[in-house]
Amino acid sequence: MxxxxxxxxxxxxxxxxxxxxxxxTNLFSGRGYNITSLTVAPIPESKYSRLTIVTSGSVRVIxxxxxxxxxxxxxxxxxxxxDIVEKEMALVKFPxxxxxxxxxxxxxxxxxxxxxxxxxxxxxxxxDESKRVENFLKAIKRYNPKEIVRSGAVAxxx
Amino acid sequence: xxxxxxxxxxxxxxxxxxxTVFGYPGGAIMNVYDEIYKQDGFQHILNRHEQASIHxxxxxxxxxxxxxxxxxxxxxxxxxxxxxLADAYMDSIPLVVISGQVPMSLIGxxxxxxxxxxxxxxxxxxxxYLVTDASDLPRVLKExxxxxxxxxxxxxxxxxxxxxxxxxxxxxxxxxxxxETYKPHVKGNPRQIKKAIEAISKASRxxxxxxxxxxxxxxxxxxREFVHKTGxxxxxxxxxxxxxxxDDALLVGMLGMxxxxxxxxxxxxxxxxxxxxxxxxxRVTGKxxxxxxxxxxxxxxxxxxxxxxxxxADYPIVGDVKxxxxxxxxxxxxxxxxNYESWREMIANFNDLHPLTFHEDTDRLKPQWVIKRxxxxxxxxxxxxxxxxxxxxxxAQFYPFSRSRQFISSGGLGTMxxxxxxxxxxxxxxxxxxxxxxxxxxSILMNVQELMTAVEKKxxxxxxxxxxxxxxxxxxxxxxxxxxxHSETDLSAQPxxxxxxxxxGGIGYRVKTKEEFDAALxxxxxxxxVAFIEVIVERFENVMPxxxxxxSLFNMMLLEKKETK
Numbered sequence: 001m002x003x004x005x006x007x008x009x010x011x012x013x014x015x016x017x018x019x020x021x022x023x024x025t026n027l028f029s030g031r032g033y034n035i036t037s038l039t040v041a042p043i044p045e046s047k048y049s050r051l052t053i054v055t056s057g058s059v060r061v062i063x064x065x066x067x068x069x070x071x072x073x074x075x076x077x078x079x080x081x082x083d084i085v086e087k088e089m090a091l092v093k094f095p096x097x098x099x100x101x102x103x104x105x106x107x108x109x110x111x112x113x114x115x116x117x118x119x120x121x122x123x124x125x126x127x128d129e130s131k132r133v134e135n136f137l138k139a140i141k142r143y144n145p146k147e148i149v150r151s152g153a154v155a156x157x158x
Numbered sequence: 159x160x161x162x163x164x165x166x167x168x169x170x171x172x173x174x175x176x177x178t179v180f181g182y183p184g185g186a187i188m189n190v191y192d193e194i195y196k197q198d199g200f201q202h203i204l205n206r207h208e209q210a211s212i213h214x215x216x217x218x219x220x221x222x223x224x225x226x227x228x229x230x231x232x233x234x235x236x237x238x239x240x241x242x243l244a245d246a247y248m249d250s251i252p253l254v255v256i257s258g259q260v261p262m263s264l265i266g267x268x269x270x271x272x273x274x275x276x277x278x279x280x281x282x283x284x285x286x287y288l289v290t291d292a293s294d295l296p297r298v299l300k301e302x303x304x305x306x307x308x309x310x311x312x313x314x315x316x317x318x319x320x321x322x323x324x325x326x327x328x329x330x331x332x333x334x335x336x337x338e339t340y341k342p343h344v345k346g347n348p349r350q351i352k353k354a355i356e357a358i359s360k361a362s363r364x365x366x367x368x369x370x371x372x373x374x375x376x377x378x379x380x381x382r383e384f385v386h387k388t389g390x391x392x393x394x395x396x397x398x399x400x401x402x403x404x405d406d407a408l409l410v411g412m413l414g415m416x417x418x419x420x421x422x423x424x425x426x427x428x429x430x431x432x433x434x435x436x437x438x439x440x441r442v443t444g445k446x447x448x449x450x451x452x453x454x455x456x457x458x459x460x461x462x463x464x465x466x467x468x469x470x471a472d473y474p475i476v477g478d479v480k481x482x483x484x485x486x487x488x489x490x491x492x493x494x495x496x497n498y499e500s501w502r503e504m505i506a507n508f509n510d511l512h513p514l515t516f517h518e519d520t521d522r523l524k525p526q527w528v529i530k531r532x533x534x535x536x537x538x539x540x541x542x543x544x545x546x547x548x549x550x551x552x553x554a555q556f557y558p559f560s561r562s563r564q565f566i567s568s569g570g571l572g573t574m575x576x577x578x579x580x581x582x583x584x585x586x587x588x589x590x591x592x593x594x595x596x597x598x599x600x601s602i603l604m605n606v607q608e609l610m611t612a613v614e615k616k617x618x619x620x621x622x623x624x625x626x627x628x629x630x631x632x633x634x635x636x637x638x639x640x641x642x643x644h645s646e647t648d649l650s651a652q653p654x655x656x657x658x659x660x661x662x663g664g665i666g667y668r669v670k671t672k673e674e675f676d677a678a679l680x681x682x683x684x685x686x687x688v689a690f691i692e693v694i695v696e697r698f699e700n701v702m703p704x705x706x707x708x709x710s711l712f713n714m715m716l717l718e719k720k721e722t723k
Contacts, residue, residue, distance in 0.1 A: 015339060018288065023280060030281050060466070067463035073285040073305060076339045 007036070007056045009081045009155045010066060015074040016042050016049040023072050024051060033057060033065050037088075037130075037152030048076060052154045054130070083158045088130045089151040090137065091115075094122040098143040110136040121146065159330075163292035163323040164189035167256060170299040172199035173331045176227050178218060178586050179203070180211040184231025185271055186258030189323035191229075203586065203615055206607035208235050210579035212242020212313075213605070216251045217583025220566045221541055223376060225252045225306050226583065232258045233271030236317075237278065241573060243313050244282035248570025249397065250374055252311035254302045255283075261321040262290060275317045284312030292325035296333075304335040309342030310461040311374055342460060346477030351485050354432075354456045354473040359492045361430035361454075363501040364390045367413070370397025370569065371435015371459060377480035378562035381434060382406075384483050389495025390432070391505050393421040395442055397569045398435070400559035410505055411514060414442040415705045416551040419512035422703075422711040424505050425450055433457045435479045438468040439570070448710035458482045512703065512716050514555055519720065522696040525549060525624040526556050528675060532594060532622065533558040535679060540592040541584045543567060545577035545601030548630035551701045553596045575604030581619040582612055592620065592683055599625040599649055602690075609662035612688040620682050623655055623692045626699065634700045638715075655692040664688035 014020045021040060028035050036054040043050050055065060066078045090112075094103060096119070103124055104114050110133070112126030126136050130153050137148060161169070167190050171179065179202050183191040194202050205211040208230045215226030226246075230239050236257045246253045260269040276286045285305050287298045295318070302314040358364050372381050378401050385392050385408050392402055393413040402409040411418035413425050422444075425431070431453045436442070443449040446468060457464075457471035458479055465474045475482055516526040529552050532540070542557055543566040544550040550567055559565050566584055568576035577595040585593035602623050612619050629647040636644050656666030665687050667678035675693060682689040702717040 018290075019276065019280075022277070026280050064463065064467060067467075071461070071463055073337070073340050 005056050005058055006062075007054065008062050009084060009086060009153060010053045010055060010069070011079040011081065011155060012051040012053065012069055012075060013043070013048050013077040014051065015076065016047055017074060020049070020074045023074065024053075024069065027068055027072065028055075031064070031068065033061065037150070039152040039154055052152070054153050079157060081155055081157055084155045085158060086129050086153050086155040087127050088133050088153045089125065089127045090133050091149045092124050092137075092140060092145045093147040094124065094143050094145055096120050096122060098122065103140065103143055106136070106139055112136075159328070160326050161329050162189065163289075163295055163318065163325050163327070164193045166292065166295045166327075166329050167299070167318070167323070168193045168197050168199065169329060170296065170331055171227060172197070174225070174303050176200050176225075179227045179229055180205055180214040180218070180583065181229030182208050182211055182231065182235060184235045184258065186232035186260055186320045187229060187235070187256075187323075188258070189320060190256070190258070190318075203582070203611065205579060205582075205611045207605065208238035209241050209575065210605050210608050210611065212239050212246065212253070212255060213573070213576050213579035214583035214586070215253050215255070216242065216246050216249075216576075217543060217566050217580030218587045219251050219253060219583070220580075221563055221584040222587035223563065224587075225254055225303055227254050227256070229256045230258070231271070232260055232275065233273050235271075236273060236275045240278060240282065243279055243315060245568050245571040245573045245576060246313040247282045247284065249568065250311050250370065251313065252306040253313035254299075254306050255313055255315045257315065257317050258323070259288070259317045259319040262319045263321070265319065276315065279315040282313075283315045286315040286317065288317045289322050290319070292322050292327035295322070295327070296329055296331050300331065300333070300335050301337065304337075305340065309340075343462065343476045344460065344478040344481055346458065346475045346482035346485055348485065350473060350475045351482060352489070354475060355486060355489045355492055357430055357454060357456060357473055358388070358390070358432065359494070362497065363428050363504075364430040364432055364498065365424050365428035366390055366392035367395070367425070367431050367433040367436050368392055368398040368401050369395045369434060369436030372398055372401050372479050373562045375435060375460070375479040376562075377435075377483055380480060380483045380487070384487055384490065387487070387490045387495070388493045389498055389502070391424060391498070391502055393417070393424060395436060395439070396554050396567070399554055399565040400562050403560045404558040410509070412554055413711070415444070415707070416555065416701050416703070417705075417711075418509070418514040418555075419703055419714055419716065420505055420509035422705065422714060423508040426710070426712040427504070428453045431455045433459075434483065435459060437464045443468065444705045444709050444711045448712070515717065517717070517720055520696045523670065523672065523675070523693060525626070525693070525695045525699060526552050527672070528622065528624060528693050528695065529553050529556045529596060531672070531675065532679065535676070536592055536594065536683070538564075540594045541566065541588055543577045543581040543584055543593070543595045545595070545597040545604075546572045546574045547598045547601055548634065548699070548701050549596050549598045549624045551631075574601040577601060578605050578608045578619065578621060579611075581621070582608060582617050585617045585619055593618070595619055595621045597621055597623050598630060599623055599627060599652060600629040603653075606658065609659060609664055609688060613663040618686045618688055620679070620689045620691065623690060624695050625652075625655070625692050626695050626697045627652065628697060631701070637698070637700070639706070655690050659688070659690035662688075664690060666690045666692065668692045668694070670694045
């Protein structure tokens with residue numbers, strides 16, 4: 001790509017029907033667009049679902065992504081966000097032998113907490129901006145995380 | 159009324175005013191074919207391959223302006239049709255394609271003749287449906303026709319499991335389509351239109367860039383009026399051939415890879431491109447950074463995604479070309495045709511410098527002569543389809559097109575095998591016109607089985623096979639760019655085309671001279687039968703002029719100058 005590539009969050013409101021998700025992902029793969037993350041869930045009390053797609057591309061590519069998404073028949077609306085509140089959740093599993101107090105303190109700094117302590121593992125949760133989640137994941141490396149699950153971002157326009 | 163899913167299909171097609179369906183039966187679609195047998199609301203044309211059914215429906219749609227309809231079975235029936243769907247999608251042709259599917263209970267079990275049809279058709283249709291309940295069929299079919307024909311047209315695929323076609327449900331087709339998520343933008347923004355008119359009135363070298371969207375919008379006559387009232391020269395894309403008549407003084411010619419020198423130079427020298435229903439295809443623009451480098455761009459298109467996709471539009475207007483040009487015509491008096499006199503002269507000089515022509519300098523007939531000659535003999539009386547390759551470009555260059563919907567060809571996808579079945583569809587739609595298919599010795603063999611369809615249904619398509627014993631266009635590129643290594647393009651091994659036509663019940667002619675050609679064409683037209691006219695043409699003729707792939711429009715390979723015989 002010759003032009004500058006930038007990260008963008010795009011929200012798509014679609015009719016909640018069979019194969020609508022594959023229409024969206026096919027469009028991205030068929031036209032060579034990136035998907036960094038994708039979340040989807042029904043909008044309460046409606047026939048629609050909301051997808052939040054984190055993508056990247058030049059200004060022209062992002063414009064094409066929104067236009068091409070809008071061309072899909074079951075797509076109601078496409079928001080290419082400028083000013084947003086964005087959150088992503090991560091779950092991390094630690095060995096029980098790690099320092100639970102340290103982990104808890106770290107989690108709290110990233111809007112999270114320890115959600116489960118079992119015989120062998122500690123499970124912690126954080127919910128924050130994607131960039132901050134990444135920082136959290138760097139910070140906990142020394143506590144030997146065994147498994148990490150990220151949810152992908154969700155976003156709302158301010 | 160309570161009827162079966164299969165009966166609903168028939169009722170819906172009749173309600174949509176369909177008079178011709180192209181198709182091929184098979185297991186999963188049998189319930190529908192059983193109802194076709196019982197009805198007399200439309201004719202069914204049995205092609206001999208599902209790909210041909212789709213191309214025939216495309217030809218029908220392009221010639222008539224109506225939605226083309228094809229019907230096929232599941233599995234291989236469907237996969238055979240995929241090329242046609244992709245072709246229709248690329249060229250924005252309105253189709254409704256109905257396929258059978260294995261019964262719902264077998265879906266996902268790798269059943270006999272099962273394939274994930276809507277999974278495959280998704281990237282090559284405007285929209286598609288898998289119908290899981292017969293009660294959805296009226297809505298789905300009505301939406302399918304509406305979506306296919308409205309906005310930027312395209313193919314819509316409806317996949318119906320066999321048990322759904324047997325299921326009885328309530329049928330009511332008397333309702334309006336309401337799609338909250340699909341509302342094509344047909345009316346151009348008045349402020350943008352005003353700005354565009356101002357830009358035109360201020361430009362000193364404006365140029366119309368006319369595209370296939372004009373034909374889809376049935377805006378040909380309006381565009382002619384607009385061009386004539388403004389006195390602004392126009393270039394046509396391949397897909398727009400016939401929007402202006404070949405003898406129109408303001409028509410510069412076709413632009414692009416095999417466009418005329420004057421057209422490509424005009425595009426390189428213009429200061430304002432007025433794009434109507436175009437999409438800046440790479441075969442048109444050549445090197446993008448050099449395309450219309452000094453020009454502002456007005457871009458009118460129904461598809462917002464076409465605007466500023468490849469070339470930035472300074473005056474983007476989303477809307478139906480017909481509506482937008484109607485609005486533009488209201489303020490056409492702001493544009494003074496006399497302003498562009500010197501610009502028109504400049505273009506005339508380009509044309510004098512390197513006119514679009516060819517040399518008759520060999521013993522064998524030149525393919526371009528054949529095409530020109532058909533134009534002289536039949537002109538407006540014929541609808542012209544083509545296959546894909548050199549003959550296709552020569553047809554676009556040399557046939558004297560005089561109206562929209564006269565030229566039917568596979569532009570975007572470049573599908574060899576398109577021409578003959580498409581010509582069958584064209585003839586079915588416009589029986590009063592002679593249906594000519596210009597083809598090559600490569601392309602014709604890709605759907606040659608359609609001889610049987612045409613002969614059976616007495617659809618007299620005249621195929622003019624420009625035989626150079628080569629896969630000519632690839633051979634040309636090999637000659638020019640691969641140091642004459644003609645890898646796998648020598649088609650010297652050939653059937654006897656005359657006997658081939660005769661074997662199916664058609665007429666075959668093999669001609670080598672001008673006199674023989676005239677006699678064969680006149681005989682075929684007079685006899686009104688399915689014909690192959692095989693013309694032995696010069697083997698090494700190249701399509702010229704030519705912009706090498708990725709080159710700039712103003713940097714063309716030109717025909718060598720010499721005195722014609």
